[in-house]
Amino acid sequence: MSFNEWLRQDRLPHIYCAGCGNGTIINCTLAAVDSMGWKKEDTVFVSGIGCSSRAPGYIVTDSLHTTHGRALAFATGVKMARPDLHVVVFTGDGDLAAIGGNHFIHACRRNIDLTVVCMNNQIYGMTGGQGSPTTPRGCLSTTTPYGCTEPAFDLSELAIAAGANFVARWTSYHVKELERAVKTGLETPGLSFIEALVQCPTNFGRRNKFKKVADQIEYIKAHSLLKAKRDRMLEQGEPIPEDMYVVGELMKRSRPAMGIPKKEAAP
Amino acid sequence: MTRTEFWQGNIASAEGALAAGCRFFGGYPITPSTEIAEHMAAKLPKKGGVFIQMEDELASIASVIGASWTGARAMTATSGPGFSLMMENIGYAAMTETPCVIVNVQRGGPSTGQPTMAAQGDMMQCRFGSHGDYAVIALSPASVQEMYDLTAKAFNLADEYRVPVFLMADEVIGHMRERIIIPDSVAHTGRPAFVPGTPPFRPNENLVPGFPVFGNGYGTHVTGLTHDERGFPCATNPQLHAALVKRLVDKIESASEKLADFDIVNPDAEQVFIAYGSPVRTVQQVLHDHPDSSIGFLRIRTVWPFPAHALSIFKNAQRFIVPELNLGQIAREIERYAKVPVVSVPKLGGELHTPKELWKILEAGA
Amino acid sequence: MKLAIDETRCKGCNLCTQVCPYRIFKEGKHPNRRGIVVPELDRPERCTNCRLRHLYGRQLCGVCQLTCPDQAIHWVEEEPYEPHKVAIEY
Numbered sequence: 001m002s003f004n005e006w007l008r009q010d011r012l013p014h015i016y017c018a019g020c021g022n023g024t025i026i027n028c029t030l031a032a033v034d035s036m037g038w039k040k041e042d043t044v045f046v047s048g049i050g051c052s053s054r055a056p057g058y059i060v061t062d063s064l065h066t067t068h069g070r071a072l073a074f075a076t077g078v079k080m081a082r083p084d085l086h087v088v089v090f091t092g093d094g095d096l097a098a099i100g101g102n103h104f105i106h107a108c109r110r111n112i113d114l115t116v117v118c119m120n121n122q123i124y125g126m127t128g129g130q131g132s133p134t135t136p137r138g139c140l141s142t143t144t145p146y147g148c149t150e151p152a153f154d155l156s157e158l159a160i161a162a163g164a165n166f167v168a169r170w171t172s173y174h175v176k177e178l179e180r181a182v183k184t185g186l187e188t189p190g191l192s193f194i195e196a197l198v199q200c201p202t203n204f205g206r207r208n209k210f211k212k213v214a215d216q217i218e219y220i221k222a223h224s225l226l227k228a229k230r231d232r233m234l235e236q237g238e239p240i241p242e243d244m245y246v247v248g249e250l251m252k253r254s255r256p257a258m259g260i261p262k263k264e265a266a267p
Numbered sequence: 268m269t270r271t272e273f274w275q276g277n278i279a280s281a282e283g284a285l286a287a288g289c290r291f292f293g294g295y296p297i298t299p300s301t302e303i304a305e306h307m308a309a310k311l312p313k314k315g316g317v318f319i320q321m322e323d324e325l326a327s328i329a330s331v332i333g334a335s336w337t338g339a340r341a342m343t344a345t346s347g348p349g350f351s352l353m354m355e356n357i358g359y360a361a362m363t364e365t366p367c368v369i370v371n372v373q374r375g376g377p378s379t380g381q382p383t384m385a386a387q388g389d390m391m392q393c394r395f396g397s398h399g400d401y402a403v404i405a406l407s408p409a410s411v412q413e414m415y416d417l418t419a420k421a422f423n424l425a426d427e428y429r430v431p432v433f434l435m436a437d438e439v440i441g442h443m444r445e446r447i448i449i450p451d452s453v454a455h456t457g458r459p460a461f462v463p464g465t466p467p468f469r470p471n472e473n474l475v476p477g478f479p480v481f482g483n484g485y486g487t488h489v490t491g492l493t494h495d496e497r498g499f500p501c502a503t504n505p506q507l508h509a510a511l512v513k514r515l516v517d518k519i520e521s522a523s524e525k526l527a528d529f530d531i532v533n534p535d536a537e538q539v540f541i542a543y544g545s546p547v548r549t550v551q552q553v554l555h556d557h558p559d560s561s562i563g564f565l566r567i568r569t570v571w572p573f574p575a576h577a578l579s580i581f582k583n584a585q586r587f588i589v590p591e592l593n594l595g596q597i598a599r600e601i602e603r604y605a606k607v608p609v610v611s612v613p614k615l616g617g618e619l620h621t622p623k624e625l626w627k628i629l630e631a632g633a
Numbered sequence: 634m635k636l637a638i639d640e641t642r643c644k645g646c647n648l649c650t651q652v653c654p655y656r657i658f659k660e661g662k663h664p665n666r667r668g669i670v671v672p673e674l675d676r677p678e679r680c681t682n683c684r685l686r687h688l689y690g691r692q693l694c695g696v697c698q699l700t701c702p703d704q705a706i707h708w709v710e711e712e713p714y715e716p717h718k719v720a721i722e723y
Binding site: 041046062063067072073077079084106 | 290321322326327331333337482486487491492499
């Protein structure tokens with residue numbers, strides 16, 4: 001058994017550019033789903049619009065590829081109507097944080113039993129590289145040609161503040177850690193949010209001095225700060241550099257959740 | 268045993284939905300449709316259904332479509348401003364052929380307009396509101412009884428044709444209280460059966476594909492992109508897109524005579540009223556006050572697809588008089604088919620036409 | 634077991650060259666028929682999964698396969714070793 005059994009082999013290769021990290025995240029997510037021992041007929045993948053959201057089209061289960069930003073609202077409908085189905089949502093930074101921001105915070109508030117995997121490439125890739133809410137300050141994109149002037153959104157912090165039960169952030173470099181985090185997310189009742197920083201060589205890297213895919217991976221790797229280390233630095237009063245991404249399991253708690261099958265919900 | 272009740276229109280609609288087996292309601296409060304959501308919130312959990320109040324109308328219709336793919340009969344209710352927000356996902360439902368029922372208790376617009384007054388200003392929006400070409404079914408109730416009957420019917424049509432079905436009520440019908448006779452049971456037609464192993468979007472003879480309910484291992488991919496019979500995106504194939512959109516429209520338009528639901532009064536009359544929704548009641552009053560056979564009346568329940576063939580029943584018609592609570596949206600549609608002049612009698616502001624107003628129009632033409 | 638790269642899927646991003654702890658993947662030099670420079674394998678018999686999978690009875694390491702965004706890396710079972718008759722000439 002491997003994640004390959006969850007992929008529609010006849011649909012591959014997928015549409016992603018060479019070096020795009022989305023494929024890596026799909027692998028890690030499917031490997032985690034596979035390790036849960038779920039049946040394919042009991043699993044539904046839902047997505048919105050964007051590069052990340054093309055993922056369900058390559059997965060053998062029932063899947064909904066919906067409208068821009070609304071994936072979580074569709075997933076809420078699926079999960080509430082059939083709580084016995086396992087619902088996994090693929091989404092991107094523009095899909096989730098910009099147009100779907102309201103659905104995101106409310107899905108976290110409801111703590112509905114979904115697993116949300118956000119492929120955060122910090123750019124609108126599908127439309128050709130426009131700035132997104134997570135584009136770091138100073139980065140170039142087609143709509144921020146003089147450098148992004150807006151502060152970026154920290155999606156994991158947002159999910160924690162809004163009430164998600166499980167929040168983790170990893171990158172496309174940390175495949176094993178990411179797979180484990182997704183698995184923990186799938187096991188956790190309530191909303192699990194896993195943010196995966198991914199490289200976008202075509203639209204982000206190309207405009208931001210990453211000539212090769214490897215350069216961007218190296219950057220992401222070098223700018224990942226483990227949560228444990230961050231906490232230590234905070235204790236010692238050291239300043240946290242602004243351009244670091246805190247990675248690790250950021251939150252695990254058991255707030256009351258929605259959309260859990262009745263027999264499981266009973267204490 | 269049938270029973271008699273004295274209900275508000277919105278309650279009747281909610282009860283009609285429950286009788287039809289609606290088990291999912293995703294909604295957002297908006298005057299004048301809120302009573303439907305309130306009633307569903309009270310009743311659905313007791314029937315094993317799900318009521319969820321979403322964060323906005325975009326999410327309401329999205330959750331309804333999501334629930335519909337799990338096989339549940341699902342609905343939402345809203346009014347003008349919320350209806351505008353729903354347009355995006357109504358297009359998605361049309362493209363993905365998802366059965367769903369949307370009740371629009373119309374109020375005065377545009378924008379926030381008149382939340383507590385009646386209007387019929389969304390009749391064109393419900394047909395053409397989302398981008399691209401598609402077709403839908405819209406029903407228009409004129410009494411509390413019809414709020415019940417047509418809501419139940421809407422679920423059957425949505426399932427049969429795999430299309431969003433609108434119940435285009437208005438504030439007057441929604442908030443009016445009337446006697447209503449509750450039938451023992453309502454007709455229940457299921458969704459077209461899906462044959463496992465066949466492409467999920469291959470149409471049957473009536474141009475509607477079988478419905479592959481999620482959770483059965485069919486592995487259906489549903490996308491709002493232009494898709495082939497297997498459901499996979501093929502957005503750059505011109506022939507495929509043309510054929511898909513043509514089918515989505517044809518499956519409804521070609522059934523327009525079968526879907527048509529109208530009443531005819533005095534088919535030999537020269538002056539003929541055409542009405543749907545609450546103006547029907549004013550016309551009925553005119554006919555009641557002047558019980559002669561010189562006034563014809565075509566009352567339409569299925570507004571979309573428009574039952575054009577009904578016009579030819581009035582062979583002696585000299586003109587069609589169309590009272591509406593908008594600036595003549597359906598009157599213009601009637602003009603497309605009518606061979607005689609069409610007189611639009613628009614009325615804005617939220618009040619119904621008075622019988623006197625309509626009588627004046629009749630006299631002016633006589 | 635043997636590492637293999639599916640040339641019909643590989644897009645030549647060379648991410649595998651970065652993640653393998655044994656540096657088995659090397660950047661390729663010649664474009665294939667589709668114009669893609671597929672990485673080459675440098676002594677793939679060193680791969681942990683190739684050597685020890687059957688012994689442990691589970692997937693080992695596998696970082697290259699998880700990382701490969703194009704699902705192009707996999708393992709194939711090798712033909713069982715067949716003893717050949719060797720004629721020794723005196």
